[in-house]
Amino acid sequence: MSKNLSVKSARAARDMTQKQLADAVGVSRQTINAIEQGEYNPTIRLCRAICRALGKTLDELFWEDDEQ
Amino acid sequence: MSKNLSVKSARAARDMTQKQLADAVGVSRQTINAIEQGEYNPTIRLCRAICRALGKTLDELFWEDDEQ
């Protein structure tokens, strides 16, 4: 899996740390880090929570064209 | 979780059975059924595969406004 720079930059735009985003969506800091690093494959419910916290859409933060 | 009628109707619009969609995205028929029934919370990778198979976006098939 490739890194998720969209989440990382949307978080930076809101001046939030990984910990703050994690608390806002109710997961651990390591989970946010792993998602940004592309180490796993979050559930759609968590993706929606991240979108709400960052004021973005699913397509903006979680679409990928280059997936087979 | 609530039913996912967007997936169900996009699948119907393409005249695909649950089995055909399951084969197209590489999961079991029961998994597609469970997603349509709202029984679980698929991963984003599977959501993207379903979007590609049905020619829809994440926002069209998997956004939900009424989630806290």
Place this chain on the structure above:
DNA sequence: ATAGAAAGTCAAGTATATATTACATAAAGA
């Protein structure tokens, strides 16, 4: 009326998303 396909459901197993604890490193400020 009957058969066959599609959909819905359930139980038991496997794979993996996520938590917890912990440690290392880099950057920034005092």
Place this chain on the structure above:
DNA sequence: TCTTTATGTAATATATACTTGACTTTCTAT
């Protein structure tokens, strides 16, 4: 320097996404 904060990473544990196999129900067609 020393301390603090943010980040990256790893090991072990748990919850749950997903599989497999089987059964029932509903729909459509013959």
